[in-house]
Each structure stands twice: as structure tokens, then as C-alpha cells.
Amino acid sequence: MSAVLSSLTRRNRLTIVAVAALALYALFFASSYDQRILTLAGIYVIMVLGYQFIFGHAGALSLAQGAFFGVGAYVTGILASQYGTGFLLTFPLSIAGASMLALIVAVPVLRLASHYFALATLALSQLLLLIAVNWVSVTGGANGLPGVPPITIGDWQATRGTSLLLFVWGIAVAAMLVARWQLNPLRVAVFTVMRDAPLAVPAFGIDPGLLRLRAFVLSAAFGGAAGALFVHTNRVVSPETLGFGIMITCLTMTVVGGRFGILGAVIGALLLTHLPEWFRGLDEYYLVAVGVLLLAMVVFAPDGLASFFKQRRIPASPPGHAATGIEENATSVKTGVRVLEISNLSKRYGGIQALDRVDLSINAGEIVGLIGPNGAGKTTLANIITGIARADSGSIGSAGFDLTTATPTAIARRGIARTFQTPQLPDGLTVHEAVATAAANIGNTANKASSISARATTAIATCGLTRIADARCGTLPHGLRRRVEIARALAGAPHILVLDEPAAGLAPPEQAEIAEILRTLAASGLAVLVIDHNIEFLRPLATRLACLDAGRLIADGPLDEVLADDTVQNAYFGLVQQ
Amino acid sequence: MSAMPRVITAAAFLCALATGAQAEPLRIPVLVPITGFLALEGTSQKNGAELALRGSGVDFDVDDTATSPEIAVNAFERALTSGRNREDVVAVVAPMLGTQMLALVPLADEFAVPMVTVSGTARITELGSPNVFRFFPGDVVVKAAHARYAVEELGAKRPAVIFQTTAYGQSGRAELDRNLTALGHPAVIAEGLDVSVKDMLPVLSKVRDSGADALLLHLHSGPTALVVRQARAMGLNIPIIAGSAMHQPETAALLEPSELAGVCAESGASPISETNPDMLAFADAYRAAFDREPDAFALGQYDGVRMLLAAIRSGAKSSADVREYLSTQRYQGLAMTYASDGKGNMAHSAVILCYAGDSRVPAIVKRYENLTGVL
Numbered sequence: 025m026s027a028v029l030s031s032l033t034r035r036n037r038l039t040i041v042a043v044a045a046l047a048l049y050a051l052f053f054a055s056s057y058d059q060r061i062l063t064l065a066g067i068y069v070i071m072v073l074g075y076q077f078i079f080g081h082a083g084a085l086s087l088a089q090g091a092f093f094g095v096g097a098y099v100t101g102i103l104a105s106q107y108g109t110g111f112l113l114t115f116p117l118s119i120a121g122a123s124m125l126a127l128i129v130a131v132p133v134l135r136l137a138s139h140y141f142a143l144a145t146l147a148l149s150q151l152l153l154l155i156a157v158n159w160v161s162v163t164g165g166a167n168g169l170p171g172v173p174p175i176t177i178g179d180w181q182a183t184r185g186t187s188l189l190l191f192v193w194g195i196a197v198a199a200m201l202v203a204r205w206q207l208n209p210l211r212v213a214v215f216t217v218m219r220d221a222p223l224a225v226p227a228f229g230i231d232p233g234l235l236r237l238r239a240f241v242l243s244a245a246f247g248g249a250a251g252a253l254f255v256h257t258n259r260v261v262s263p264e265t266l267g268f269g270i271m272i273t274c275l276t277m278t279v280v281g282g283r284f285g286i287l288g289a290v291i292g293a294l295l296l297t298h299l300p301e302w303f304r305g306l307d308e309y310y311l312v313a314v315g316v317l318l319l320a321m322v323v324f325a326p327d328g329l330a331s332f333f334k335q336r337r338i339p340a341s342p343p344g345h346a347a348t349g350i351e352e353n354a355t356s357v358k359t360g361v362r363v364l365e366i367s368n369l370s371k372r373y374g375g376i377q378a379l380d381r382v383d384l385s386i387n388a389g390e391i392v393g394l395i396g397p398n399g400a401g402k403t404t405l406a407n408i409i410t411g412i413a414r415a416d417s418g419s420i421g422s423a424g425f426d427l428t429t430a431t432p433t434a435i436a437r438r439g440i441a442r443t444f445q446t447p448q449l450p451d452g453l454t455v456h457e458a459v460a461t462a463a464a465n466i467g468n469t470a471n472k473a474s475s476i477s478a479r480a481t482t483a484i485a486t487c488g489l490t491r492i493a494d495a496r497c498g499t500l501p502h503g504l505r506r507r508v509e510i511a512r513a514l515a516g517a518p519h520i521l522v523l524d525e526p527a528a529g530l531a532p533p534e535q536a537e538i539a540e541i542l543r544t545l546a547a548s549g550l551a552v553l554v555i556d557h558n559i560e561f562l563r564p565l566a567t568r569l570a571c572l573d574a575g576r577l578i579a580d581g582p583l584d585e586v587l588a589d590d591t592v593q594n595a596y597f598g599l600v601q602q
Numbered sequence: 603m604s605a606m607p608r609v610i611t612a613a614a615f616l617c618a619l620a621t622g623a624q625a626e627p628l629r630i631p632v633l634v635p636i637t638g639f640l641a642l643e644g645t646s647q648k649n650g651a652e653l654a655l656r657g658s659g660v661d662f663d664v665d666d667t668a669t670s671p672e673i674a675v676n677a678f679e680r681a682l683t684s685g686r687n688r689e690d691v692v693a694v695v696a697p698m699l700g701t702q703m704l705a706l707v708p709l710a711d712e713f714a715v716p717m718v719t720v721s722g723t724a725r726i727t728e729l730g731s732p733n734v735f736r737f738f739p740g741d742v743v744v745k746a747a748h749a750r751y752a753v754e755e756l757g758a759k760r761p762a763v764i765f766q767t768t769a770y771g772q773s774g775r776a777e778l779d780r781n782l783t784a785l786g787h788p789a790v791i792a793e794g795l796d797v798s799v800k801d802m803l804p805v806l807s808k809v810r811d812s813g814a815d816a817l818l819l820h821l822h823s824g825p826t827a828l829v830v831r832q833a834r835a836m837g838l839n840i841p842i843i844a845g846s847a848m849h850q851p852e853t854a855a856l857l858e859p860s861e862l863a864g865v866c867a868e869s870g871a872s873p874i875s876e877t878n879p880d881m882l883a884f885a886d887a888y889r890a891a892f893d894r895e896p897d898a899f900a901l902g903q904y905d906g907v908r909m910l911l912a913a914i915r916s917g918a919k920s921s922a923d924v925r926e927y928l929s930t931q932r933y934q935g936l937a938m939t940y941a942s943d944g945k946g947n948m949a950h951s952a953v954i955l956c957y958a959g960d961s962r963v964p965a966i967v968k969r970y971e972n973l974t975g976v977l
Contacts, residue, residue, distance in 0.1 A: 056683035057683045060675070061676065166767055167772060168704065258672055260705040262705075264671060
């Protein structure tokens with residue numbers, strides 16, 4: 025026992041003591057009224073845990089959580105009060121009803137960005153509220169439906185007090201386990217990247233649309249479950265369950281407690297259910313007191329009260345646990361074999377021909393430099409190769425697959441990774457976490473957490489970043505951020521690496537370090553396309569050089585030949601040959 | 603022998619405890635909506651209860667139920683189970699909001715505590731609960747008066763109805779529909795209004811276009827004033843017979859006396875319109891205590907609590923005694939005579955009052971006594 029206790033962190037010991045104290049109070053000292061407030065808190069914990077998926081992790085301000093709560097409430101309320109359906113059926117149906125609604129509305133709604141998404145979800149809530157108020161024959165209208173029975177399973181009944189409290193918190197604990205299962209540290213990190221560096225997510229093979237959908241549906245499922253329990257607790261279902269007040273309550277709990285983690289949900293729900301009750305003695309001024317206190321909390325703990333506690337982290341693999349994933353993948357394509365074939369590629373933006381019938385191929389183990397003046401189409405080509413932009417005509421093939429119209433996610437999964445002109449790294453994640461997110465996309469047995477971590481460790485080591493693996497990305501200087509991006513690209517086990525100006529803003533020694541890394545990677549079979557202006561960086565590095573000018577490929581060949589080409593001299597260096 | 607003093611001491615201690623327990627004052631918690639969209643009416647309800655309980659020797663605490671069932675149930679459990687002896691609570695003044703009452707009924711039945719309210723929602727007395735007692739004429743009563751006055755006294759043949767899309771509004775609308783149809787003149791148009799709607803012109807235009815010859819309102823206070831003002835502003839000069847919200851002095855204060863010309867309202871009572879000495883004394887006491895005019899909600903709740911106190915004076919010591927008294931006794935209140943119809947509907951009379959256009963004090967123009975035939 026003492027060994028177990030000593031193995032716990034201080035935070036875990038504190039949590040166990042707090043939970044035990046709360047449980048003792050709830051079971052042996054709390055009045056029926058106190059137990060009711062704690063029961064409501066348990067219900068809100070479930071709702072907030074769900075809301076954290078979409079609002080916290082996916083970073084989308086959904087105003088539909090109240091609607092999902094209400095749908096769960098009405099499904100249970102109608103079935104239980106009108107048809108006598110039992111809890112074992114109504115509860116899963118409430119969860120399914122809310123989840124189905126989320127799936128249906130996700131198609132149009134999840135495409136919307138920021139405030140449009142918030143407005144669309146708000147409109148959904150208002151629509152459901154109108155239906156509840158006006159469809160009197162089914163919903164009971166504004167009166168709602170009384171006569172919702174207590175939770176009954178067989179001969180056992182949880183009417184109120186201790187039995188209902190234990191049952192609700194039992195479900196809340198189950199919800200916590202589901203949330204913990206769904207939000208393993210790696211997925212939390214992926215969500216972080218999606219919020220802080222949205223361009224990067226598809227580029228390393230993770231579909232942000234699916235991530236958002238998962239978060240939205242999970243939030244709905246949790247909301248539906250909470251709504252179902254709520255009507256059993258109040259014994260009536262009425263439009264208030266769909267009202268904006270519930271949504272605001274949920275949002276406030278999430279903001280005050282914390283947008284991430286079980287602790288945030290528990291703190292937010294417990295505090296916000298109890299605050300108004302504690303201040304009841306102030307009569308009509310109690311709302312003012314609650315408001316002032318909430319404002320103070322938001323000001324002094326903008327990330328939620330739970331942020332005072334340390335968050336979980338993806339454990340870095342021990343140094344000796346480095347897997348050979350990168351080498352395995354990189355050498356899976358034989359050196360010299362053509363891995364990327366671009367034919368007749370064109371792209372127009374309005375009146376500008378960004379790319380004009382470009383042909384380019386890259387072989388395994390080759391480092392191809394791509395130069396060209398500003399506006400020549402270099403980044404457009406990188407974006408089309410990696411699926412961020414779509415070509416108007418032409419084709420892109422890799423390893424026998426046509427990737428011309430493939431999504432960024434599919435292209436990344438076909439082994440084409442990239443970095444960006446401006447590093448797309450989430451400041452709040454450690455280097456190891458940021459790199460591990462890209463390792464997670466590889467669709468095979470390597471998806472085990474230990475394998476992902478090992479793969480990330482290897483990529484970090486390949487880029488010489490082991491000593492800063494636990495440093496937060498936001499604290500790193502620009503040169504190291506460039507290398508972290510390369511490490512993240514490598515973690516996805518690519519066979520083609522597209523680098524957009526990797527040497528920009530770097531000092532010569534830093535450029536040399538990156539060049540050395542790229543040479544090592546190419547030697548192991550990786551095909552590398554380096555877009556850069558810096559000839560001094562490319563000269564010792566590139567095995568071949570291509571030059572774009574006004575969207576056309578004007579040269580492609582050995583580096584010295586291309587640099588000596590008159591057309592390149594004219595277009596790139598501005599040396600007009602008479 | 604030596605044990606005797608200890609036995610006597612123990613017996614004396616137990617007697618003292620028992621005496622102490624008996625000495626605890628009885629309690630009547632006042633659970634009313636004093637914040638939210640029903641704050642105006644809820645405050646009247648609170649004031650009526652408070653005026654009756656002051657100096658009565660009965661303990662009372664006021665607790666806000668706002669406008670959600672959840673908060674009402676919280677308040678109920680808090681009043682009955684938190685801190686003091688539950689047996690001291692002989693009755694509860696329960697919120698006038700219908701959805702809150704629907705949530706409280708199972709709890710009241712479980713605790714076997716009678717609830718006294720002024721909620722107009724018909725359904726609360728249709729659930730078979732022995733613990734609901736309504737001291738304000740329900741929709742069955744006032745909407746009968748409302749429809750009859752429009753049809754029988756004003757000669758309306760094409761009435762229009764505007765109702766609130768709340769529990770209060772939907773309940774009243776159903777009764778208006780039933781009564782107007784029974785009188786042979788169903789509504790030519792019935793439009794629902796959300797409480798947040800401020801621009802009434804669209805719905806009033808529909809009423810005008812429908813060819814209605816009378817407008818029956820069943821709205822909360824603010825929307826009632828807005829409809830009256832905008833109807834007059836757009837020249838819609840058909841008779842307006844509003845719901846009980848229009849009888850409230852606070853509603854009339856939102857309008858100019860000229861805008862009130864020809865506007866009538868149904869109500870259980872109108873304390874400021876009455877001239878009998880008891881009612882005048884009540885109105886004076888109310889003004890002195892709360893610095894505002896009394897309305898029918900305040901008076902109904904005052905009468906309801908006075909009947910509770912009458913039960914206690916007559917020897918009721920428990921919630922069961924009080925319930926028995928309320929169920930079986932007749933009580934002469936200030937507004938009317940109260941008696942249960944077996945479902946907890948205690949009020950069976952209504953009045954129609956109209957504004958002349960020169961003041962904000964309406965005159966009672968018609969009394970509908972004992973509309974249910976209970977008395």
C-alpha cells in the first residue's frame with residue numbers, strides 16, 4: 025500500500041484526498057438538498073466533458089451543446105413519460121439521438137469557420153427550441169411534459185438523495201474514462217496542432233475534418249447523456265433544457281474550470297452549481313455576486329482553474345528505445361527509382377498563371393533544388409504536390425498512385441511530407457509531442473503509443489534535437505524550429521520530403537546543420553525537394569537544380585549547368601545577356 | 603434508589619428536548635420567481651405572501667426560483683432538507699411559473715407538503731396531486747370570463763388572439779380557443795409571440811388583415827404594453843381585452859392613460875379598483891410595505907397565505923393538518939371566497955376591468971362569480 029502511495033505524484037495524492045473527502049461529505053454529512061446539488065454537478069460534469077471535445081480540443085466555439093443536452097432530455101422525457109420506456113432503453117437512445125443530430129448537421133456546419141460556425145450552431149439551438157415550444161402534441165409545448173419517472177433498473181430505483189447521487193456520479197466516472205480513452209496524450213497533441221497550426225495537420229496525414237467531426241459527435245453524445253439524466257433528476261422535461269441558459273452555463277463551467285481535462289470539468293461543474301446556492305443569502309444581489317466572482321476567475325485564471333495543475337504529457341521514449349522507423353521507410357524505395365512524376369502541371373489564380381505546364385520528376389535519394397524569383401510559382405508547386413492547392417490541369421504521380429486530386433491527408437499518407445515557409449508549430453507542445461503527432465498517421469501496427477513515441481524519438485535524434493525533446497516549441501529559436509519541422513515531417517516515415525525555404529532566416533552554421541541532415545536523409549533513400557533562394561545553401565547540397573520563372577520550368581539539370589544557363593541567369597539573377 | 607435521580611434527570615432532559623422541539627416555530631418557505639422574465643409578477647407574489655406572514659409568528663424565508671424548473675427544485679429541497687427540521691414546514695408558497703410547478707408536484711407529493719400558489723397554468727391541478735392549491739383563478743375560470751366578456755358584452759364576432767409562447771401563454775390560449783368556440787365565435791387568427799419579440803407591428807398587421815373585430819391578449823406584462831401601444835399607434839382601434847397582466851399597475855405605468863382608453867383586462871381581482879374598507883386597508887399596508895401598487899397576484903397570494911394562517915390558528919400543526927384544512931374548508935378572502943374543487947383550484951370568480959382613458963386605475967365593469975359552480 026505504502027509502495028503504491030509513494031509511486032503517486034503529489035497531484036494524484038491530492039486528488040485522491042480531495043475525492044475521498046468529497047465522497048465522505050456527500051455520503052455521510054450532506055443533506056438531501058446538498059446531495060441534489062452534487063447530483064446536478066455530476067450531470068454537468070458529463071456535459072462539460074463533452075463540450076471540451078469541441079470547444080477545448082477542436083477549438084471551435086459551438087453553441088449547440090445546450091441543444092444536444094435538450095435533445096437527450098426530450099428523447100428520455102417523451103419516451104419515459106408518455107410511453108413508459110425504461111432507462112436502459114431511453115438512456116442509450118438519448119445519446120444516439122444527440123449523436124445522430126450532430127452527424128446530420130455536421131455536414132454543413134463543420135465546414136464553417138469561427139464565428140460562422142458559432143452562429144450556425146446557435147441557429148440549430150434556436151430551431152430546436154422553437155420546435156419544442158410549438159410542437160405541443162409531442163413535446164407538451166412551453167409547459168413541457170411532467171411525469172418523468174425516476175431512474176429505474178429492474179427493481180432498483182434512484183429517486184433522489186444518495187442513490188441518485190451515486191448513480192449519476194457513476195455515469196460521470198464512466199464518462200471520464202471514455203473521455204480519457206478518446207483523449208490520449210497523442211490525440212490531445214494532434215488537437216493542439218490543429219488549433220495552433222492548422223495548415224500542418226493535413227500535411228502530415230491527419231484529416232482535420234474527421235478530427236472535428238469526432239469532437240462534435242462526442243460532444244453531442246456526452247450532452248445527450250447529461251440531458252437524459254437531467255430530466256430524471258427534475259422529473260419534468262421543458263423547453264428550458266433547450267434554452268440558451270443551459271448553453272451559457274456549460275460554456276461558463278468550461279471556461280472557469282478549464283477547457284481541457286477531467287479536472288477542469290469537475291472543478292467547473294462543482295463550482296458553478298454551488299456558487300449561486302452559496303450566495304442565496306444575498307437575496308436579489310446574489311446574481312451580482314456570482315457574476316463578479318466569475319469575472320474575477322476568468323481574469324485571474326484565463327485558462328481555467330485546472331490550469332494551476334500540471335497537464336499530462338506524452339512520455340518521451342528513453343534514449344535507448346529509438347526505433348528504426350525512418351530508415352525502414354526511407355530505404356523502402358530503392359535509390360534512383362523515380363518517386364515523383366509531375367507532368368504538364370498548370371495552375372492559374374485569377375489573371376496570374378502561377379504554374380504553366382510544369383514537368384518535373386524526382387528520384388529516391390536525390391536532392392532537387394528548386395529556385396526562381398519571387399512569384400515564380402515555387403510555393404504553389406509545393407502546395408499542389410502536397411495537396412494544399414489543386415492543379416487546374418496536369419498530373420502528379422508517386423509510386424504508381426495518381427495524386428493529382430488527392431487530399432493533403434491522402435498525399436501525406438502516401439509518403440509525401442513537407443515543411444512550411446513559416447514553421448507551423450504549436451507553441452504549447454514540447455518538441456517530442458509536436459513530432460509524435462505526425463508519427464500517429466502511419467496506418468499500421470506502428471500506431472501503438474510506444475511505437476509512435478519511439479518513432480518520434482528517432483526523428484528527433486536524426487535532426488539532432490534529443491537534448492531539447494522536452495522543450496516547448498514556443499521557446500525555441502528560429503533555427504531549431506526549422507529542424508523540429510523537419511523532424512516532424514520525418515516522423516511520418518515519408519519517402520519524399522518537400523522543404524519550403526528551410527534555410528530562410530538561418531545563420532550559415534545553422535544552414536550547414538540542416539544541409540547535413542538532408543544529405544544523411546538522401547543517402548538513406550529519401551527524395552528531397554528543396555525550395556530556396558539561397559544558392560550558397562543549395563550549391564553544396566542539391567544533386568540537381570530546377571528553376572521556375574513566371575510559372576514555367578525554364579531549366580532542370582545538374583546544378584552547375586543550370587546556374588550557368590543564360591535563361592536562368594537572366595530570370596533569376598537579373599543578368600541580362602545581350 | 604441511587605438510580606432514581608438519574609432517571610428523573612433523564613426524563614426531565616427528554617421533556618425539555620420535546621418541549622424545545624415543540625417550541626420551534628412553524629415554517630412556510632416562500633419560493634417565488636423574483637428574477638428573470640417573470641420578476642414583475644413574481645415580486646407581487648412574494649410581496650403578497652410576505653405581507654401576510656409578517657408578524658404572524660410563522661417563520662419564512664424568501665428564495666428566488668428564477669425561471670427554470672431546476673432552480674425551483676433546488677429551492678424546494680433547500681427549504682425542506684437543509685439545516686432545520688423538515689417537520690416544521692407546514693406548507694410552501696410555490697412559484698407561479700407553470701413549468702416550475704410541474705417539476706415541484708412530484709416532490710411535494712413525496713414530502714407530503716401542500717403548495718400554495720397563484721400560477722394560472724391549468725395543468726398543475728390536473729395531475730392528481732393532493733398538494734397543489736391555487737389561489738388565483740386558473741385559466742379555466744379567467745379565460746371563460748375573458749371570452750364571454752368579448753363575445754357577450756362587446757359583441758365580438760371575429761375575435762383575434764395573441765398569446766405568449768410560454769407555458770402561461772399556451773395554457774391560456776387553449777382555454778380561450780375552447781371558450782370562443784363554445785360561444786360560437788372561434789378566433790379568426792391566433793398568433794404566438796416569443797417573450798423576446800419587441801416589434802409587434804407584423805403580428806398586429808396580420809390581426810388587422812384578418813378583419814378581426816376584437817383583440818384578445820394573453821401575454822406577459824411587457825409584451826402586453828407593447829401590443830397596446832403599437833396597436834393604438836397603427837390605428838387599430840378595435841376593442842382590446844387583455845389578460846391579467848394588463849390589470850397590474852406596473853403594466854399600466856408603461857402606457858399613457860390615453861393609450862389605455864378602451865382597453866380591458868380579465869383578472870382575479872383588482873385591489874386598486876376596489877373601494878371596500880378591508881381592501882383599502884390592504885392596499886395601504888401594501889404600499890407602505892413595498893412602495894408600489896398591489897395587484898391581483900399579490901392579493902391572491904396574500905389570501906392564500908392568510909388561509910394557511912387560519913389553518914394554523916384553527917389548530918393545524920403539521921403539513922397533513924394544513925392540507926386537510928385547505929381541502930375541506932371554505933375561506934372568505936379579500937378578493938373572493940375560496941374553496942377547493944377537489945383538485946386544488948381554490949378561486950372560482952373573475953372580474954373584467956376597463957380603463958377609461960383618463961387614468962391608469964381601471965374600473966371593474968363585470969364580475970363573474972363562481973364560474974365553476976364549486977361554491
